[in-house]
Amino acid sequence: MKVLVSWLRELVDVPVTPEVLANDLHMAGFEVASVDPQPPSQPPDAVIDFEITANRPDCLSMIGLAREVATKYGTTLRAPRGADLGPADASRLDPLTVTIENPTGCPRYCAAIADVTVGPSPAWLVDRLTAAGIRSISNIVDITNYVLLELGHPLHAFDLDTLAGSALHIRSARAGETLTTLDGQKRALLPEMLVIADRDRAQALAGIMGGGHSEVSAATTTIAIESAWFEPTSIRKTSKRLGLSTEASHRFERGADVAAAGEALARACGLIEQIGGGTVRRGWIDACASVPAPRVVRLAYARVGAVLGADVHVDDIRRILTGLGFVLAGEAVDHTLASVPSWRVDVSRDVDLIEEVARHYGYDRLPATFPALAQVPPRPDARLEQDGELRRLATAAGFSECVTFSFISEKSAREFAPADELVAITNPLSELFAVLRPSLLPGLVDAVAHNRRHGQRDVRLFELGTRFLRGTGESRTLSLAWSGAATSEHWSGRARPADLFDLVGVVDVLGRAMGLTLQVQASVRPWLTPGRTAEVHAVDAGGGARLLGVAGHVQASLTTARDIPAHDDVLVAELDLNAVSDLVTMLGVASAHPLPRFPSIVRDLSILVDESLLAAQVRGTIQAAAPVTLVRVAVFDRYQGKGIVEGKVSVSYRLTFQALDRTLTDAEADAAMATIVDALTKAHGAVRR
Amino acid sequence: MAIADIRTQFTADLASVCTDADQKALRDQYLGRKGGAVAGLMKALGAASPDQRPALGQQINELKQHIETTLDQRLASLSSARRPAGAVDVTLPGRVPAIGRLHPLTQLRSRIEAVFARQGYEILDGPETEDDWHNFEALNMPPEHPARDMQDTLYLSGPWDRPARPVGAVRGGGPSGPRVSGADVPHPATLLRTHTSSMQIRYMESHEPPVRVIAPGRVYRRDNLDLTHTPMFQQVEGLVVGEGVTMADLKGTIIGFLRELFVPDIPVVFRPSFFPYTEPSADVFIGCQRCKGAGCSMCKRTGFIEVLGCGMVHPAVFEAVGYDATHVTGFAFGVGIERLALLMHGVEDIRLFYENDLRFLEQFPL
Known part of the structure; x- marks a missing residue:
């Protein structure tokens, strides 16, 4: 609403310059977009452009703003006169x-x-x-x-x-x-x-x-x-x-x-x-046909102070409301009945009147206090606390946090999720933002590509946010992407490129931080390279496995389409935190055990097995055959090549035996080893080397 | 050669001693029993007259001692400069462990959350897809309300009966225990929330007052991507409800928050504004930190920059969630994290926050 001040002066006395007027009305709720001075005159003139909020159609007029001016400065309003039209x-x-x-x-x-x-x-x-x-x-x-x-x-x-x-x-x-x-x-x-x-x-x-x-x-x-x-x-x-x-x-x-x-x-x-x-x-x-009778709103004077937290004098309340055209009836000391003028379509409750009082009393005159704390503050939502911990761990593992859009193009979405799982937006502004993301991976892979295009070879990124699938709804998801070296660049030697086991190791740490026991198995996803795709499961209380997410190499067709060179692997993992929320013990209280008082015995075992035999199976056989004194199984070498028959692989395990109540004897360890080797031979045709 | 000349010559020769071998050669040259300069002097001493002999002998001895001491010192300094076995150049760069960074928006969000957590606010999480009731109607924006134009909404194709995502920790028993209101009936999601106020509605529907919460999260508007707008941004909204909560409390809370976030003496100005869900409502401005109020391009020459909106909760909102508006009052505020981040970090293009360029992300603290 552009207001020519000299026109306004016809309707009300304005005892200030246009600049002061603009500022005063700005502070009374009429945002000033601009003040354009007019040719010099006495008193000075200007066009003030006010942004009128949607609740004040009455001020889309000179008379409405003149009424505000009259109330502000205590001057008189002069309503324009019309013709006498007769009956x-x-x-x-x-x-x-x-x-x-x-x-x-x-x-x-x-x-x-x-x-x-x-x-x-x-x-x-x-x-x-x-x-x-x-x-x-x-x-x-x-x-x-x-x-x-x-x-x-x-x-x-x-x-x-x-x-x-x-x-x-x-x-x-x-x-x-x-x-x-x-x-x-x-x-x-x-x-x-x-x-x-x-x-x-x-x-x-x-x-x-x-x-x-x-x-x-x-x-x-x-x-x-x-x-x-x-x-x-x-x-x-x-x-x-x-x-x-x-x-x-x-x-x-x-x-x-x-x-x-x-x-x-x-x-x-x-x-x-x-x-x-x-x-x-x-x-x-x-x-x-019908014109509604004026609304009457009861205003208890005490309520003004109760809402504003300021001691506004009754005289001020009455002066402001009367100035704005409210007709106040009733002479009670504690309240008034205000007839709402027909132009004030926004006023129907006492708080509306209190706002009028506050506007003209001045927000700057209200004191600044603090609300009393009535109860012990609760902890933040556990999900948010866990998010914080997971972010901390991901950055400690070298991943930097991304924020990508929650909506993506339908094409990208289809590359990473079945079409019937997608939730589309009816009125997207762009094709690029047409579908709610069914996965955080499209955004992350795009971010990897962006960094790759700008000269960053070694990129580790993660995002923690919501993905949207028709079947499971909104789920909190943690996704990771890794491309380039596994180690930082250094003068002492060449950096080793990251591989799937680097990423699985990070997933393992995140899983353990959440208090989960993870199992990894080979799987297939259309967007991940066959043979290099793993499913990660969390073991629940009953020993069952619940799908937590996937880890693998992104299909080369998807990375090259984003201008990532074909020889650059992009490793990704995506974990659905909602799927395991009831299993997470993160931020719980840990109970500590005493340290073992008796020494342990370490034995190495090298065996020759078929190369197709899964490490998990061998580990399972060892653990099933071993006595309870076996406390740790680690793979420390895996070798194929010279001296090893084609199709076979030599795997070396380091087994740690320990009892809590005594020192183990060599004889006990020897017996355990014999049992384990026997079981491996029977189950897998393993040959001890 | 005269004694003084030998001394001068020795000093000159010493300057070119760099190795142990140099030192040894010099020692032989001056102190060698045969042919050494000092030995030569001693030989000549025999030819000197007896009355000169004691004084001359003393001078020769002094010279000999000087040369020995000086050569010993040089030998010591040579051996201390020698690298011991296994020595490395410690000034070479170390192996830096890979440590990632939190996104600047997360860092800022955490700072904001910390300010309010310290003041006893519960931090909420809630759904990003919403129904009309929680996003609009319960916030005093019935269908066809003109204020709906203020927030252009993105709608979902086909309502979505997504599983519930509870808002707020469930508290047991007592006056602030969980409650069930008629509005708990699930509504299918039809839109992307345009503000996190929807979480406040959900929270009030399930919790009795007093309420003191903040609701951070992503919100969505049908805005084109440009220097200052994105179709998605993050908000933190706050809500305090109870008996005797006033607009003065709102002022104190906001001023305290902005002073902690920016600088302790930052000017804060409240100006009347309009939001359907608050009455009275206010826009809050801070003194421009770039020009210190003098007027610059960042504050459009006004010296002030708008940073948030707030107000006293509208009684219609209390009625929608079943609170008794005659007994409780409350205030609410909402702040855009990106907007604050732009101001605090002097970023001029909001899109930088979403490109996830490591060269940008690594400008923020570890």
């Missing part, structure tokens, strides 16, 4: 008839008739409209716009001679009906849209824009001026549906002043005569 009739002013067929959409419709000479507007009128950002069209149209700015009430002028039957019907649009609006667009109307029609057809889109056929032109001699009130929701829906927003619709959809319809009509008629634009006929139409 009103409910439906008829010869030859015009008005019929409200849809009283829900239009509770009040006022009209007057004027015989006019259409021509240019006087300079002052053109200047004021220009300052407000509105183009001058003709004296009649300019006056409707002038009143819209001055009083905030949209008006419309019809060329009365173009209206079939000299009739105005306020009705819903008919099925298939069309209207060419003033902007030249032919618009298809829907039955939920409200129109102003003559006897035969729609002539205006109610509250939004007039029609071309009944537009005021240079040839117009008689006009019907409309000043109505339309139901906000209906205007809003139609405006959105047609993608057509105007000064009129902007005000009606936020809520115009139903009581101001007659006043605005009189003001327009008075201006027509004042500028010599024509003569207004005596009498007017006020078709008023």
Whole structure:
């Protein structure tokens, strides 16, 4: 809302400069977008552009802001005067008839008739409209716009001679009906849209824009001026549906002043005569289906202090509310009954009045205190605490945290999840953000590619966030991506490239940190390289395995498509934290055991087995065959090549035996080893080397 | 050669001694029994007259001692400069362990959470896909409410009956124990939450007052990606509800928070604003830290920068969750983490936070 200060001064005394005014109203809730000084004058003039919040349609007008000024500075408001139109009739002013067929959409419709000479507007009128950002069209149209700015009430002028039957019907649009609006667009109307029609057809889109056929032109001699009130929701829906927003619709959809319809009509008629634009006929139409009685809101004075935490004096409360147009009834010491002025569509409760008091009292005058703590503060959500721990561990393992978008392109999503698991967005702004991510991996692999393109070869990234799958809903997910070296670059030697076992080791650490026992097995995923894909399971209390996630090499076709060189492996892991949330003991209290008091015995065992035999199977056989004194099994060598038969592999294990209650003898260890070797030979045809 | 000349010559020769062998050669040259310079002098001493002999002998002795002492010192300094077996150049770079970094947005979010956790706020987690009730209606934004335009929403294709994701730790018994309200009926998710206020509704639906929570998390708006906008960003919203909670408490809380986050003397200004879920509402500005209030491009020459929105919880919100608005009052605030991060770190392009370029991420503390 652009306000020409010299125009405002006509409505209220402004005892300050435009700059001070702008700042004071800014601090009263009217954000100032700009202050444009005008040519030097006394007092100084300027155009102040205010951003009016959606709850204050009354301040989309000069009079509304003038009321704020009057309250702010304690000066007097001078409401503009209109013509005396004489008595009103409910439906008829010869030859015009008005019929409200849809009283829900239009509770009040006022009209007057004027015989006019259409021509240019006087300079002052053109200047004021220009300052407000509105183009001058003709004296009649300019006056409707002038009143819209001055009083905030949209008006419309019809060329009365173009209206079939000299009739105005306020009705819903008919099925298939069309209207060419003033902007030249032919618009298809829907039955939920409200129109102003003559006897035969729609002539205006109610509250939004007039029609071309009944537009005021240079040839117009008689006009019907409309000043109505339309139901906000209906205007809003139609405006959105047609993608057509105007000064009129902007005000009606936020809520115009139903009581101001007659006043605005009189003001327009008075201006027509004042500028010599024509003569207004005596009498007017006020078709008023229903105008709500003013709301009365009870305000207990104590409540002002209770909400604001400041001791605002009753005199201040009454002064502010009265200044803004509230009529205060009742002389009780502890409360007042405030009649809400018709233009304040935003006020219906005591807190609304308290806000008015606070705005004009000044937020800066409120004290700054702290709320009392009434109870022991609870711990943060356990999920958030665990997230923090997992982030700490991931960074300690060398991974830097990413934040990628929660929505991705459908193409990327399909590469990493089955199509029927995807949740799409109905109104995405871009194809790139069309589907909720079913996995964090597309974003991470993109981030690896971005870094690779910018010269970073060794990249370790992770993200902790939500993935969205139709089947399982939102799940907290931790994903890792690793490309390049396993060790940092150093002058002492070449860095070793990272492989799957580096990543599985990190997953193992994360799993142990969560208190999980993990099992890894070979698996298949379409986005991971066959033979280099592992499923990670967590063992539950009953010994069952629950899928936690996957780890593997991303398919080369997916990485090369992202400009990652074909020889660069990208290793990824994705863990679904929701799947194991009941098994996680992280942040719980650990119980400690005493250290063993007796020495352990370490024995090495090298065996020759088929290369296809899984390490997990050998380990299982060893553990099953060994006595309880076997406390640790480690693989320390794995060898194929010279001296080893083709198709076989030599694997070396280091076995640690220990008893808690005695020192083990060599004989006991020898016996255990014999049993283990025997079991390995029987189960796998293993040969001890 | 005169004694003084030998001394001068020795000093000159000493300067070129670099190794043990040099030192030994020099020693032979001056102190050698045969042919050494000092030995030569001793020989000549015999030819000197008896009355000169004692004084001359003393001078020769002094010279000999000087040369011996000096050569011993040089030998010691040569051996101390020698690298012992197994010596390394300790100035070569060490092997740096790979340590990753937390994302700057996570670092800032943690700082904000820490400020409020210290003041007794419970930190919440909750669903990112929401239903209309929790995102809009319960927050005093019925369908067709003009304020819905303020937050352009992203909708999901087909409602989604996702499994519940509880909000807030469940507290046992007592006045603040878990409660069940009519609004607990599950609603299918139809949109991406436009603010984390939805978590506050969920929390109030399941907990009696007093309430003191913050709700951090990702939120989504139908905004194009540009220097200052993204379709996804992170928020921290706060909510305090109880008897006697006032707007002055809100002011104190916000001022304390901003002073801790920025600098203790930062100017903080509250200006009336409008949000459907608070009444009265305020926008909060801080003094521009770049120009210290003088006016610059960052603060659009105003000296102030808007950092958050807040207000007293609207009674309609309390009614929606079944709280008695005549007994409790409350305040709420919401702050965008990216916006604060831009201001604090002097970042001019918000997209840098989502590119995940290690060259950017590594500018933030380990």
